[in-house]
Amino acid sequence: MGTTVLDPVVLRPVTDTDDAFLLALYGEIRAAELDQVAWEPGQREAFLRMQLDLQTSQYRAAHPQGSFDLVEVEGRPAGRLYVSRRPDDIRIVDVALTAEFRGRGIGGALVSRVIDEATASGRSTSIHVEVHNPAARLYQRLGFRPVARRGVYVLMERSPS
Incomplete structure (x- = not known):
């Protein structure tokens, strides 16, 4: 797949050269949780x-x-966007931005782009969200509704209409 532009946002396939950034992003996302542990x-x-490698695989x-x-x-x-395109649904597997780029409408634009693709092809859009993730409010504003709870995650879906 090639590069996609959402002016001034560009999506391009992850490569091995992105490893250090993705590790730093993952660490930032998990910082509040990991700060509770005294690490050697x-x-x-x-x-x-280890956790990032496991998640990626x-x-x-x-x-x-x-x-x-x-x-x-x-x-x-600035972040990552992982999307799974299935016959009846486009699943947002993961969307994450560094703190520097949050709150600027980028995440909403990325999700809206996926919704537009799903709607144009007659598919629903879905995402798993942690129960206490504040981004759930964004997804609700964009038309997602909770449909199932799986552990600490809520499956949210948006119909194609």
């Missing part, structure tokens, strides 16, 4: 690497038809 030197970084195994894109804003890495 190097232990936190090793844990993050699970995402790719569960969504072999998925697109795994890096989000760039004005040429700088």
